[in-house]
Amino acid sequence: MTVNTHAHITSWVVAIILFVIAATILNKSGKEKAQKIVKMILRLFYLFILATGLLLLFGGVAIDGEYIGKAILGILSIGFMEMILARSSKGKPNGLFWALLIIVLVLTIALGMRLPLGIWG
Numbered sequence: 001m002t003v004n005t006h007a008h009i010t011s012w013v014v015a016i017i018l019f020v021i022a023a024t025i026l027n028k029s030g031k032e033k034a035q036k037i038v039k040m041i042l043r044l045f046y047l048f049i050l051a052t053g054l055l056l057l058f059g060g061v062a063i064d065g066e067y068i069g070k071a072i073l074g075i076l077s078i079g080f081m082e083m084i085l086a087r088s089s090k091g092k093p094n095g096l097f098w099a100l101l102i103i104v105l106v107l108t109i110a111l112g113m114r115l116p117l118g119i120w121g
């Protein structure tokens with residue numbers, strides 16, 4: 001368990017909450033200005049996720065395929081969140097991307113929990 005693991009978990013939990021608010025409630029109610037602000041804060045949290053993830057990655061572990069997979073899945077999760085936000089503000093259908101996001105998120109979290117650093121051991 002490291003300080004970074006805590007910061008990493010906090011960052012993605014907050015990001016997921018902000019993403020869901022921006023992609024659902026704010027998108028459906030057409031509150032564009034509020035959505036813009038939440039998206040800006042969300043992007044800051046992407047940077048926190050990335051920074052804390054990279055610190056964990058280069059913090060002394062032996063980087064193997066699982067770690068590389070974890071980093072790729074984490075980056076894909078952020079990518080799908082951004083795609084959903086971009087497409088929903090254009091009113092495009094998003095079902096496929098929600099499904100992909102959920103799959104990738106579950107895999108990211110499962111692999112993160114499996115790997116040795118962190119609160120699940």
Ligand code: HEM
Nearest residue numbers: 012053056057071074075077109112113115116117118119
């Ligand atoms: C939405 C995106 C992400 C989610 C949901 C996520 C989720 C998690 C989870 C659940 C853990 C395990 C924490 C613990 O065991 O206490 C973790 C650890 C970790 N994450 Fe992420 N992560 C994300 C993005 C990233 C990114 C972008 C990177 C790298 C650039 C990254 C690198 C790591 C590393 C290196 C660990 C430590 C693994 C270990 O040895 O336990 N993560 N992440």
